[in-house]
Amino acid sequence: KAGVTQTPRYLIKTRGQQVTLSCSPISGHRSVSWYQQTPGQGLQFLFEYFSETQRNKGNFPGRFSGRQFSNSRSEMNVSTLELGDSALYLCASSLGPDRGNTIYFGEGSWLTVV
Amino acid sequence: DAKTTQPPSMDCAEGRAANLPCNHSTISGNEYVYWYRQIHSQGPQYIIHGLKNNETNEMASLIITEDRKSSTLILPHATLRDTAVYYCIVLAGNMLTFGGGTRLMVKP
Numbered sequence: 001k002a003g004v005t006q007t008p009r010y011l012i013k014t015r016g017q018q019v020t021l022s023c024s025p026i027s028g029h030r031s032v033s034w035y036q037q038t039p040g041q042g043l044q045f046l047f048e049y050f051s052e053t054q055r056n057k058g059n060f061p062g063r064f065s066g067r068q069f070s071n072s073r074s075e076m077n078v079s080t081l082e083l084g085d086s087a088l089y090l091c092a093s094s095l096g097p098d099r100g101n102t103i104y105f106g107e108g109s110w111l112t113v114v
Numbered sequence: 115d116a117k118t119t120q121p122p123s124m125d126c127a128e129g130r131a132a133n134l135p136c137n138h139s140t141i142s143g144n145e146y147v148y149w150y151r152q153i154h155s156q157g158p159q160y161i162i163h164g165l166k167n168n169e170t171n172e173m174a175s176l177i178i179t180e181d182r183k184s185s186t187l188i189l190p191h192a193t194l195r196d197t198a199v200y201y202c203i204v205l206a207g208n209m210l211t212f213g214g215g216t217r218l219m220v221k222p
Contacts, residue, residue, distance in 0.1 A: 004157075031208055043158070043201075043212035056209050090157050097208040100146055100165065105157035 002027065004093050004106035012112045018079040021109045025072050025093030032074040033103070034066055037088040046089075049074055050097050081113045118202045123217040126196075132189040134216050136202030139183040146205045147178060149187045151198040152215075158201065161187065192220045 005024040013019050025032050034046040045058040049068035066076040072093075078085055088108045094101040119137040126132040138147060146165050150158040162169055162176045164185075169176045175188040189196055201215040 033208060033210075035210075035212075042214065043210075045209050045211065048208050050208075056207060058209075088155070092210070094208065099144060099205065099207075100163070101208075102160055102163065103148070103208070103210065104160055105150075107157045 004091055004104055006089075006091050006106040006109050008109060009107065010110045010112075012114060013081050015081055015083060015113055017081050018077060019081060019111060020075055020077045021089050021091075021111075023074045023076075023091030023093075023106060025074070025091075026104060029093035029095055029104075030072050031094045031096050031101075032068055032072065033092045033094075034074070034076050035090040035092065035105075036060070037090060037108070038084075038086070043090070046076065048097070055097060078111075083113050085111065086113045087111060117211075118204055118213055120200075120202050120213065120216045122214060123219070125219050125221055126189075126192045128194060128220055128222050129191055132192040132196065132218060132220070134187040134189075134200050134202075134218065135184065136186070137184045138202070138204050141182050141204050143182075147176070147182075147185050148203045148205055148210065149174070149176065150201045150203065150210075151196075151218075152201070153198045158212075159198075161200075163205075192218075194220050194222065196220050 031050045033048040048056040068074045090108045094103040148163040149161040178185045199215040
């Protein structure tokens with residue numbers, strides 16, 4: 001079956017612009033989480049959605065936001081881009097928030113801010 | 115949240131078993147141990163997870179000590195393609211907290 005699909009894979013934006021990244025979870029998965037990976041900070045949790053509701057949020061400024069649709073697909077948005085937002089953005093999905101579920105990652109979206 | 119401690123790097127000879135240790139001494143009774151690996155520039159790949167019993171799948175085995183304060187990931191016959199950063203994570207809710215991981219280098 002298809003894995004977690006993220007689009008676009010690569011993109012370049014200018015400081016001050018905004019960006020929207022998309023994630024399609026594995027079929028049947030209703031929980032979606034987002035992570036940011038940078039060389040300096042490593043992999044950091046952004047937020048988690050289940051049944052269109054944000055359940056958890058990491059320590060990121062309000063410029064970072066997300067949402068989940070009724071079909072479990074999710075988007076994250078970063079407004080007023082800064083150079084430091086250049087990173088690999090990863091989406092992960094699982095059946096739900098219950099402990100013990102397997103969590104699968106997509107290949108990520110590489111964002112470069114210039 | 116329970117934290118994990120892993121050696122920053124390890125070497126393994128190709129064809130030999132790779133044993134990657136992880137300490138999680140503050141783990142709670144209902145928290146699972148997850149292992150992922152990441153090859154440069156790719157998304158983390160799920161390997162295995164467990165609660166208290168040892169687990170085995172087609173990729174690896176997970177040995178969890180009886181007191182659950184540590185675990186070992188075993189790759190039975192390491193290949194060059196197993197060179198990656200391996201992350202041991204104690205899952206809090208549905209949020210994975212990644213540490214620095216262990217950089218495993220499989221050498222011919």
